[in-house]
Amino acid sequence: MPSLNVSFTDEELEGVRAAAAADGKSLKQYLHDLGVREMQRRQFITGASHWADRLRGEFDDAFPDDVPPAERPGGATAA
Template identity: 75%
Template sequence: MPSLNVSFSDEEMEGVRAAAAAEGKSLKQYLHDLGVREMHRKRFVAGATAWADKLRGEFDEAFPEEIPPAQRGDGAAAA
């Protein structure tokens, strides 16, 4: 089974150990789960974005008065 050596500063390691303990996991299990969770999050976001893009035209027809956040006067703060 592949493995990976990862270096942390003393301060980083202290934080990672505390986070693992807070979840009741070993350091190894915590770091494994963190990587897997991030992979799943990225897949979810990509799928949600594709779904939204697919339905954007239908939404725009149903709600023509809605202005996308990027086109609002207050820019990114509106999102």
């Protein structure tokens, strides 16, 4: 399995060790989980953005008062 060496200052390492201990995890498991969680967060944000973009027109039609003025037909003067 691939691995990675990560450098920390003494202060950073102390903080990361404390965070790992607070989560009840080893330092190795804590750092692994942070990386995986960040990857999953980015995938979620990308998916949510695509979903919102797909439904934006339908939402704007249903709630025209919630459309930002600059995006309304007629631009900012539509407000």
